[in-house]
Amino acid sequence: MILGLIGILVSLMLLITLAYRGVTIVVAAPIAALVAMMLSGAPVLANYTEVFMPALADFIGRYFPMFLTGAIFGRMMTMAGYATDIARVITRWLGPRRALLATVLTTALLTYGGISVFVVVFVMYPLARELFRAADIPRRLIPGAIAHGMLTFTMTALPGSPQVQNIIPGQAFQTTTFAAPGLGILGGTSIFVLGMLWLEYRKRRLAAAGEHFADLTVQEQRSGVAPTRHAQAKPGPGAARVGETAALARDDASRQDRAQEPGDEAAETLTPAHHVVSFLPILVVFLLNFGCITLLFPAMDWGHLQDEEYGGISLQDRAGTWAVLIALVGAILSILALNLRHVRWLLQGLTEGARSALLPIFNTASEVGYGAVIASLAAFTVIRDGIFGVTGNALASTALSTSTISGVTGSASGGMTIALNALGDDLRQLAVDQDISLEAMHRITAMASGGLDSMPHNGAVITLIIVCGMTHRESYKDVGIVSLVIPVLVTAALIPVVLAVGGF
Template identity: 40%
Template sequence: MAPIAALLAVVLTEPTKVLPVYTNLFMVRMAFFVQNYFPIFMLGALFGKMMEISGFAKSIASAVVRVVGEKFTIMAIVLVGAILTYGGVSMFVAVFAVYPFAAEMFKESDIPKRLIPATIGLGVFAFTMDALPGTPQIQNIIPTTFFGTTAFSAPILGIFGSLFVFVVGMLYLEWRRRTAKAAGEGYGSGHLNEPVIATTTDKLVHPLIAALPLVLVWVANLVFTKTLPSLFPDVVEFQNTSVPAKNADPESLITSVTISGAVATWALIIGLVLGIVTIFIIGRKQVTASFIPSSKDAIAGSLLANLNTASEFGFAGVIASLPGFKVAADALLSIPNPLLSEAVTVNVLAGVTGSASGGLSMALGAMGDHFIDMANDSGIPLDVMHRIASMAAGGMDTLPHNGAIITVLAVTGLTHRQSYKDIFAITLLKCLTAFVTIGFYYLTGLV
């Protein structure tokens, strides 16, 4: 739908340019996104699937549930989702890994099942997706390409925003639990997709060992983010004659790579590869038994996610080239404060696309240079711009048409009517967090 919608807009403005715009603008922008982020999508999906089939994710989830206990059921599920996603497991994979434990614990604690999607959302789609420094989720990686920053940008602001979301989100969910209990509402009956907790004779690996790949991804990401710039010059150049042009100037065949814009992606690629190798070594028996079909599913899913977001990025490029977009862009950029302008723009576009990564890509792809100029004029570090953009992306993206929301509801067997009210409350909290964090930055100056 993205190219169709984009080209219909071109038809209404400059119909003679439909084909040139499609081949030389839409497809070029789409290819740019795939070029920059394909390895992250693919390796992230493969890493998450291997955490699942090795039993490592189940071991970690079981350990957290035991430690936190039934008394703090909601907190336990939030922490399980947060640990998995912050360690590099795909958010979609984490939903499948967390749900069986959530259903079992909610049933034992007699908490309404309709609260499970919001609980999983707080742990999986909230602070570990875009706020915590170093998170390997794509929403934290996209800004690095535009701002020349790293995944660990603005750590104090990221930690502050994460704590705000976690604390307020937990207070809300616990209030909803107590309200339901006072009204005599329990887990309920007749639910769809009730998980069957399978019993297995295979002993799960110790949770500390299971957590090793997650820790390794995070540590490697941090270490290589710091060390890679010292191993390369600021700009790397090499001959690129793969597509030679007729009578081309030799200098036009030189490809240059600016290291500051590539370090974040390179560091995460290395971290995910090391994590995958570690799972292979430790859980070789479990992994090899179903690696081929599982890896096919994981990589197919990553291709779909990558091309969906890339298509939205191409859509953004076409729309940004139209005369009407300048009116909307000028209105958003007329907000004098660069952080507020950026937060509002990213939130609006994430809501329109129903995708955090799609809205973030659209906003930065169309107006990234303007945000940089505004930040430089105001003396705001680009690390701060990175963190606010990333956090804003995870706000209004979770409208009813969001793919992650539809996935959570499908997996849990619930409907929008049953559960979306509480999901939307977490969405509003996420929107508020970006602006609260902006206020914290101006009050303290901490980055």
């Protein structure tokens, strides 16, 4: 048993090391699982084909439609010029001197509107760069501002978010993306306010220290970039250390730049004359998501779901997933309807969106496969008992297990899926026994996944810092405070509130 525990710890450290060094999780996860299996004395081939791969395939089968439609929606929003237009409108409302707030709100709106966090990065960086230039804010704060808008309150806290991190808990607790709306709004508002206070504080401190937008970054200094070229700064040679993630980031950013170049006549033509049009697809996502859950689905007959061919499920098992899927498809169709003259050009987004959806879901699914292998090992029972031994409370247990595993894997969705696959039934029963709302369990679980996941080896964090042309040394402090420290503290503070007044 001791050797098995050592094997699990060694495999976790190996997974973190490989991910941080840029080895794709598709490869790193099975390698780390192999180490755990060998040190635990478990059969390697049987675990790989009968545990790892089925768990990987199950995750892809459940969530690939969301990854796919989210990526296509994000790509079409970019091609149609709507994402850029939204940023310009918000900037005009707030003024260039409020660059931090404009960046956070624009990123949050795009994320809450259904655009994948991996897509939002490429949309927001060039816009944030211009905002920060106008306000003369040091560029090292750009990753923190974008992270605050996409990796925190809109990803896990706000009710109705179509991000997969807000969908996964519904599978375990039979809830929807609008679970515990009051709790989500309270938590999301707290995270937003605290994050903005930190970013504004850092802006003042850096300004007092004499830092400006024009200051060369570490990568520019290494590559000998002249100060007059800072506006065109791109990820430098240091980006090579993260391997495939960096290559995909540069390739995706390059495709986006080509789609939005001044010389691209189609992109210019598609920019709407009335800015309000740009917000319509995002409004469609919210209205369809909310409408399906509150009006459409309850009015329909779902008796056929009890048939054996459909797995004997209930509407509660799939309502959240189906509502988001319908909402994203409806938003894609709305973009096409608003741009009938350019449908053929926009349909290119189907191919590019599908391509950009593949790596994120396979990375996450590989982490889920790794977690399934770990959970199948005899030594894992010690870890499971230890988690429930720390606290007997359902809310605290789900937060602790989800947050810890998300931190180890560097993935909110992967860590949450691993935790719920291994402990979901126990957590659900414990909540029922303690008369704790399953909607509150959903919200706390989702929020807990969006804390420790933002460790330095997190794929989205690495991609964000690379695309912004920064290094971890320059920007991770702010990214870590807004997307790790603050969400963890707020989530921990909400647990006694729920226990005192119940779910809301």
